[in-house]
Amino acid sequence: MLRRRQFLCDQKECSYFSLNSIDPHIFFTIEHESNGQLPFLDTLISRDNKRLNIDVYRKPTHTNRYLDFRSHHDSEAGKAREIDRVGTALQSISYPQKATADIIRKKSSTPPTSSPEELVGMFFS
Numbered sequence: 001m002l003r004r005r006q007f008l009c010d011q012k013e014c015s016y017f018s019l020n021s022i023d024p025h026i027f028f029t030i031e032h033e034s035n036g037q038l039p040f041l042d043t044l045i046s047r048d049n050k051r052l053n054i055d056v057y058r059k060p061t062h063t064n065r066y067l068d069f070r071s072h073h074d075s076e077a078g079k080a081r082e083i084d085r086v087g088t089a090l091q092s093i094s095y096p097q098k099a100t101a102d103i104i105r106k107k108s109s110t111p112p113t114s115s116p117e118e119l120v121g122m123f124f125s
Contacts, residue, residue, distance in 0.1 A: 012030075019028045031039055037046040044057035083104055090100040 016028065016030055037044055039057045042057055044055045046053045046055070087100050087104055090103065091097070
């Protein structure tokens, strides 16, 4: 006779197990509050009485090494090739020609991203 084990879990644990059972390539973790602090998405959230403070969080193993801002930008030719690939992919899954053209037109007309100096200046001017 085959017996099934039943595991009891609280709502948080059941959600955690459920999320991790969706795709074997994606694994979620749970962070627990310690000393009134909780690291979350590169921030450190801490409680001070009834106020929440948010600071930048760096793991103890953080090396202060960063990619150059401009290193991920393709040349104009690279952008054109990528736009062609997007158009081909959309058409291969039966997107109407007009919808594909609208998506490509909107993507092509997006304003260029600001330099790192301009981005910092937006917050500290």
